[in-house]
Amino acid sequence: MNVYLLQVVNGVGIGMLYFLLAVGLSIIFGLLRFVNFAHGAFYLLGAYFCFQAVAWGLSFWLALVLVPLAVALLAWAAERILLRRIYDKPHEFHILITVGVALVLQEAVILVWGPLGDNVATPAPFQGVVMWGSFIYPKYRLFVIGFTAVFALFLWWVLEGTRLGSAVRAGSESTEMVAMLGINVFRVFGLVFALGAGTAALAGALAAPIRGVDPFMGLEALGVAFVIVVVGGMGSFGGALAGGLLIGIVQSVMSSLWPEGARLMIYVAMAAVLLLRPHGLLGRG
Amino acid sequence: MNRRQLLQLAAASAAASALPLPLRVARAQAAQAIQFGCPVPMSGAFAANGKFADLGMKLAVEQYGKVLDRPLAYTLLDTEGKPATAVRKMQELVQQKGARYFAGGILSSEALAMGKEAEKNNAVFITTAGADEITGADCNRATFRWSVPTYGAIERTVRPLIEQMPNAKRWYTITPQYVFGDGLLTAAKNIFKEKGIEHVGNSYHSLTEKEFSGYLTNAMAARPDVLLLLNFGSQSSDALRQAVSFGMKQNTTILMAWASGLEQFESLGADLCEGVYFGAQYWHGIDAPGNQDFVRRAREVFKANPNYSLAGSYICTKILIDAIVKAGSDEPAKVIAALEGMKYTGLTGDEEIRPEDHQVLKNYYLLRGKAKSAMKDKDDYADILSFGKSFLPVAQTGCKL
Numbered sequence: 001m002n003v004y005l006l007q008v009v010n011g012v013g014i015g016m017l018y019f020l021l022a023v024g025l026s027i028i029f030g031l032l033r034f035v036n037f038a039h040g041a042f043y044l045l046g047a048y049f050c051f052q053a054v055a056w057g058l059s060f061w062l063a064l065v066l067v068p069l070a071v072a073l074l075a076w077a078a079e080r081i082l083l084r085r086i087y088d089k090p091h092e093f094h095i096l097i098t099v100g101v102a103l104v105l106q107e108a109v110i111l112v113w114g115p116l117g118d119n120v121a122t123p124a125p126f127q128g129v130v131m132w133g134s135f136i137y138p139k140y141r142l143f144v145i146g147f148t149a150v151f152a153l154f155l156w157w158v159l160e161g162t163r164l165g166s167a168v169r170a171g172s173e174s175t176e177m178v179a180m181l182g183i184n185v186f187r188v189f190g191l192v193f194a195l196g197a198g199t200a201a202l203a204g205a206l207a208a209p210i211r212g213v214d215p216f217m218g219l220e221a222l223g224v225a226f227v228i229v230v231v232g233g234m235g236s237f238g239g240a241l242a243g244g245l246l247i248g249i250v251q252s253v254m255s256s257l258w259p260e261g262a263r264l265m266i267y268v269a270m271a272a273v274l275l276l277r278p279h280g281l282l283g284r285g
Numbered sequence: 286m287n288r289r290q291l292l293q294l295a296a297a298s299a300a301a302s303a304l305p306l307p308l309r310v311a312r313a314q315a316a317q318a319i320q321f322g323c324p325v326p327m328s329g330a331f332a333a334n335g336k337f338a339d340l341g342m343k344l345a346v347e348q349y350g351k352v353l354d355r356p357l358a359y360t361l362l363d364t365e366g367k368p369a370t371a372v373r374k375m376q377e378l379v380q381q382k383g384a385r386y387f388a389g390g391i392l393s394s395e396a397l398a399m400g401k402e403a404e405k406n407n408a409v410f411i412t413t414a415g416a417d418e419i420t421g422a423d424c425n426r427a428t429f430r431w432s433v434p435t436y437g438a439i440e441r442t443v444r445p446l447i448e449q450m451p452n453a454k455r456w457y458t459i460t461p462q463y464v465f466g467d468g469l470l471t472a473a474k475n476i477f478k479e480k481g482i483e484h485v486g487n488s489y490h491s492l493t494e495k496e497f498s499g500y501l502t503n504a505m506a507a508r509p510d511v512l513l514l515l516n517f518g519s520q521s522s523d524a525l526r527q528a529v530s531f532g533m534k535q536n537t538t539i540l541m542a543w544a545s546g547l548e549q550f551e552s553l554g555a556d557l558c559e560g561v562y563f564g565a566q567y568w569h570g571i572d573a574p575g576n577q578d579f580v581r582r583a584r585e586v587f588k589a590n591p592n593y594s595l596a597g598s599y600i601c602t603k604i605l606i607d608a609i610v611k612a613g614s615d616e617p618a619k620v621i622a623a624l625e626g627m628k629y630t631g632l633t634g635d636e637e638i639r640p641e642d643h644q645v646l647k648n649y650y651l652l653r654g655k656a657k658s659a660m661k662d663k664d665d666y667a668d669i670l671s672f673g674k675s676f677l678p679v680a681q682t683g684c685k686l
Contacts, residue, residue: 129532255499260489
């Protein structure tokens with residue numbers, strides 16, 4: 001098979017993980033108008049909780065359910081105790097506080113698990129590769145694509161088909177109006193923040209068998225997540241999906257065309273999208 | 286105690302030694318201590334290496350305690366892996382404590398900058414960084430290097446592997462695009478040419494890359510017999526982990542030319558490393574009297590086997606102290622003279638410092654990862670297949686002292 005076709009398939013695999021990483025950040029910004037620099041740290045926690053769960057002998061699949069819930073709970077508590085107090089402050093405060101939270105979490109990870117990286121074994125049924133002619137792809141990465149697609153549908157249903165979802169969408173248009181309709185906006189905020197952090201943790205747990213865990217993975221993830229949110233459009237679910245896939249495919253295809261610039265091209269793609277569509281692919285003006 | 290607890294201990298001791306600094310300075314000055322600096326990354330992506338390096342210097346300084354009737358003292362400097370920060374912290378220590386002896390610099394970029402700074406400040410600097418330039422085009426009177434540079438690392442891994450597998454004719458390389466990676470790649474290409482090996486492709490990547498699947502897709506499309514990884518630290522771990530997940534171990538031989546030793550095996554685990562070839566500067570299982578003594582000391586203090594970062598820092602510090610004793614003075618010019626041509630019992634057997642370029646002549650090792658079931662103890666991850674000394678002749682290094 002043509003190497004570029006292989007790279008597109010691989011790019012979809014990377015892109016689905018990127019989508020999962022970025023969608024929470026996007027939703028949080030869309031509703032709360034809140035810039036969350038701690039998002040990468042929730043991804044980091046997800047990966048390390050998954051590592052710990054597997055090290056304790058828990059099944060990876062159980063970890064995939066429990067870890068996002070645990071991180072969501074932690075994020076919900078952080079929102080209630082800390083972040084809720086600064087929503088009405090300018091963005092600089094948001095950045096200051098969430099960068100602080102991210103650093104505390106990162107250092108906590110180093111204290112508990114040490115500065116060295118670790119490995120998470122690929123779950124047994126998805127070890128090995130699939131082969132179709134010259135196409136070779138790890139089974140686990142295929143699983144991640146499928147799982148993330150199903151999860152994306154679920155998330156789309158939550159946002160489009162449930163009362164919480166309509167409150168979120170309405171809230172992102174006008175918080176005051178939603179509050180006047182008798183909906184407890186702060187409760188919705190807390191839930192959305194927890195949901196966003198939970199999806200980041202899920203991305204971390206899913207990525208752990210591919211990339212291993214190390215204390216600095218959150219920073220790298222945060223950079224990528226911001227690029228995708230900007231490319232896709234702030235606050236847009238479909239934008240996060242389109243942005244994630246676009247960036248994943250660009251990165252992968254460029255690994256063949258111009259390997260030394262593959263990383264750089266992520267940012268070039270972002271700049272190009274911003275020049276053509278200043279509000280992102282699916283963003284609202 | 287396992288290694289993680291050891292690292293936590295290191296973090297705690299670093300914190301403790303950072304706190305009562307003025308007190309330590311006062312005490313040290315009163316006793317006229319000979320001051321050492323340990324400039325290594327203690328934060329950022331290479332922090333783990335820095336933390337072990339700190340333990341290595343501590344072990345050497347405490348082993349000697351006193352030389353020339355003066356106590357030894359050292360200060361840990363966090364370079365953050367950045368040349369500018371490294372140079373600034375070095376200057377501060379020279380000015381504040383009169384330190385003249387520095388052993389550190391994990392990354393080639395910071396080591397090159399610190400070497401130049403050492404020369405300006407009438408100090409002596411010894412490093413384990415890899416770029417050829419350190420004892421090549423950018424060499425200077427004040428800079429020494431313990432580790433084997435990129436040329437020898439390739440000569441002692443790629444060449445024996447080609448000889449061992451004469452039918453493996455197609456090689457693919459993955460290379461980080463900076464001075465260190467290019468050094469390894471150039472050396473590898475020279476051997477390919479000489480041996481008639483087909484270099485079926487190379488993927489350069491940036492120093493911040495973590496996703497290697499795209500490069501591996503390229504590599505697999507080229508159908509190589511051998512995948513040669515020329516990156517370092519966590520990037521080489523990521524590349525290996527992802528290569529294994531793409532099933533490359535089944536029909537491709539994987540060689541990581543510059544592994545960081547025991548800590549890397551621990552973070553990857555035995556299953557991933559089984560059957561993979563690794564190049565190494567140091568391995569705790571080396572059968573040499575100097576290493577046996579060192580491993581015993583390290584086990585006594587840390588209750589664990591020493592890894593490369595710890596060993597490198599220990600031996601660099603020890604070399605400096607031995608030279609001070611040999612010179613009978615802590616005057617840098619005299620110590621440099623003592624270092625030049627010094628022969629000693631090192632961690633890899635008999636080692637000596639080449640006077641013309643200040644390069645330590647020592648062994649480099651080719652290891653192969655063992656199956657988990659074949660491991661005799663928890664650190665017995667690999668067998669040493671071969672080793673030896675390979676260095677460019679001084680005339681070809683570009684060094685003029």
